[in-house]
Amino acid sequence: MKKATILCLLFTSCLCRFVAAQQVPSEQYHEQYRPQLHFSPKAHWMNDPNGMVYYNGTYHLFFQYYPNGITWGPMHWGHAESKDMIHWKEMPIALFPDSLGYIFSGSAVVDVNNTSGFGKNGKVPLVAIFTHHDPKREHEGKNNFQNESLAYSLDNGATWTKYPGNPVLKNPGIRDFRDPKVMWYAAAHKWVMTLATQDHITFFSSPDLKHWKEESQFGKQAGAHGGVWECPDLISLPLNGKVYWILIVNLNPGGPNGGSATQYFVGDFDGHEFKPMDSKTRWVDYGPDEYAGVTWNNTGSRKIFLGWMSNWQYANQVPTEKWRNAMTIPRELSLARISGDIYLKSQPVKELTELVDKQAGAIKTSSNGGILTIARLPKQYILNFEPQNQDDYTITLANEGNEKLVIGFDKANNRYYVDRSKSGKIDFNNEFAKMAYAPRLSANAHTSLKLVVDASSIELFADDDLVVMTSVFFPNQLFDHLEVKAASISSKNIMLLPLKSIW
Numbered sequence: 001m002k003k004a005t006i007l008c009l010l011f012t013s014c015l016c017r018f019v020a021a022q023q024v025p026s027e028q029y030h031e032q033y034r035p036q037l038h039f040s041p042k043a044h045w046m047n048d049p050n051g052m053v054y055y056n057g058t059y060h061l062f063f064q065y066y067p068n069g070i071t072w073g074p075m076h077w078g079h080a081e082s083k084d085m086i087h088w089k090e091m092p093i094a095l096f097p098d099s100l101g102y103i104f105s106g107s108a109v110v111d112v113n114n115t116s117g118f119g120k121n122g123k124v125p126l127v128a129i130f131t132h133h134d135p136k137r138e139h140e141g142k143n144n145f146q147n148e149s150l151a152y153s154l155d156n157g158a159t160w161t162k163y164p165g166n167p168v169l170k171n172p173g174i175r176d177f178r179d180p181k182v183m184w185y186a187a188a189h190k191w192v193m194t195l196a197t198q199d200h201i202t203f204f205s206s207p208d209l210k211h212w213k214e215e216s217q218f219g220k221q222a223g224a225h226g227g228v229w230e231c232p233d234l235i236s237l238p239l240n241g242k243v244y245w246i247l248i249v250n251l252n253p254g255g256p257n258g259g260s261a262t263q264y265f266v267g268d269f270d271g272h273e274f275k276p277m278d279s280k281t282r283w284v285d286y287g288p289d290e291y292a293g294v295t296w297n298n299t300g301s302r303k304i305f306l307g308w309m310s311n312w313q314y315a316n317q318v319p320t321e322k323w324r325n326a327m328t329i330p331r332e333l334s335l336a337r338i339s340g341d342i343y344l345k346s347q348p349v350k351e352l353t354e355l356v357d358k359q360a361g362a363i364k365t366s367s368n369g370g371i372l373t374i375a376r377l378p379k380q381y382i383l384n385f386e387p388q389n390q391d392d393y394t395i396t397l398a399n400e401g402n403e404k405l406v407i408g409f410d411k412a413n414n415r416y417y418v419d420r421s422k423s424g425k426i427d428f429n430n431e432f433a434k435m436a437y438a439p440r441l442s443a444n445a446h447t448s449l450k451l452v453v454d455a456s457s458i459e460l461f462a463d464d465d466l467v468v469m470t471s472v473f474f475p476n477q478l479f480d481h482l483e484v485k486a487a488s489i490s491s492k493n494i495m496l497l498p499l500k501s502i503w
Helices: 002-028 135-139 350-355
Strands: 044-055 058-066 076-082 089-095 102-110 126-133 146-153 177-185 190-197 200-206 213-218 228-239 242-252 261-269 274-276 291-295 304-308 331-338 341-348 365-368 371-374 381-385 393-398 404-410 415-422 436-439 449-454 457-462 467-472 481-486 494-498
Touching: 044 076, 044 126, 044 291, 044 304, 058 089, 058 102, 076 102, 089 126, 126 177, 146 177, 190 228, 200 228, 213 274, 228 291, 228 331, 242 274, 242 291, 242 331, 261 291, 261 341, 341 449, 341 457, 371 494, 381 393, 393 449, 404 457, 415 457, 415 467, 436 467
Parallel strands: 044 102, 102 177, 177 228
Antiparallel strands: 044 058, 058 076, 076 089, 102 126, 126 146, 177 190, 190 200, 200 213, 228 242, 242 261, 261 274, 291 304, 304 331, 331 341, 365 371, 371 481, 381 449, 381 494, 393 404, 393 481, 404 415, 415 436, 449 457, 457 467
16 A cells, blocks of 8 residues: 555656646746747847748748857857748757857858859758857957858758858958858859948958958948948849849947947949949838848748847846847838838738637727727737828827836827837836837828737837837736727727737
8 A cells, every 4th residue: 555655656746747847848938028929049148130041941040149148148050940930940059159259140041053062962052151259369459350151051951060161251350340141143143242341331252152352342421320330131122123222231329219220221233332322321120129130041032031129228138037039020021112212111921920810709999089998908919000090199008007008100290109118127228218219201191000019029010011110028917908099090990910829
């Protein structure tokens, strides 16, 4: 009897441990503030998206990663894979620091023609081009501590081999010499590298990814210059039968609402030189929390953009405990002409609609004059709002703790805004609670607004997707009810789509 009791206790103990182990993954992705629509690492620090490339039906996302803490540290390349850019599987770390330094940002390409010679036995190589950052040289006060290097994979990105001839592009003595974004320029049968070089961009070309020559420079007298230029990208997009080239440049600090942000230029590129159409400063995202945004390589006619959902003003201080920072929703880019000027349009990728929860019950609304209220909100959702006119309006997310996030349109100043001054935890940094603004760009009399709302973030798409604002927030309780206030409103103006978690 005693023996049976002991066996029973042992079995119960083992069963409890088994059940606890089975519950870990679920708990791991449902901590307070954990995004349910956006990629974030299981644990530890993450910043810039890197090496984004599509190959054999898989989207690869590499990212700046520090596996030993939740603040910035010696950089590795983390790795995640997806079939739809929505559901992600985190993979083993792809690239580790070595004798040449930390592994900073960069890109990856599919070397279909094996120009690099890395391919073996008919296997097409994926080639990563990244910045080696040497902390020892930096500490010694030298300016050539950042150089460009290669690694390649012959097993679809699962494992990587660093090129023994690294670095392939040596620093001539520029303190900020980093973040290579490489593409194949078919018209001249060569690779083109867009490199951030302190306060401007330098273009290089190569026949084989190993030997590079400088082509031209751009930007010393163009665009915003409140801080160092980083994480550039060069893509082409069509508009009305003509192809335009878009140069994306991330800037820190100097963004439209303080801290880091992403600007872009519209122009022409001939394989040698980028020539902008004008000198205007344009922003991919006006919100405080999109940075280091670049596009996936090898996606054909689709140009899909992804950014880091944070700001260097407070990225190391946001109140998460086991993991820190997330990526934006992937966004498909296109062009539009507004009053003679050409602008980027950004909209959530169509794959996001796969998450619409068709089993969710009807969303109940109530209205009183110019106020429409939705109670018992789902945890994550898309809100589509079509104002009957372009007068002032506000959309307020709130909870029972009197915390709120206010999104609105100010007609007098013709601009959108996000107010997180009462959104919950805001005291970890003095810059966090400041208002964020974005100008109205559309010439249309009536435009819609879309909000992608997650546990701790909103992404606003307005003016026919010409204006984007990304903002994170940290309420002590989930925002579980919503109020829309406008001069005239009814439930016909609102559509709320509950979304399932990606985890």
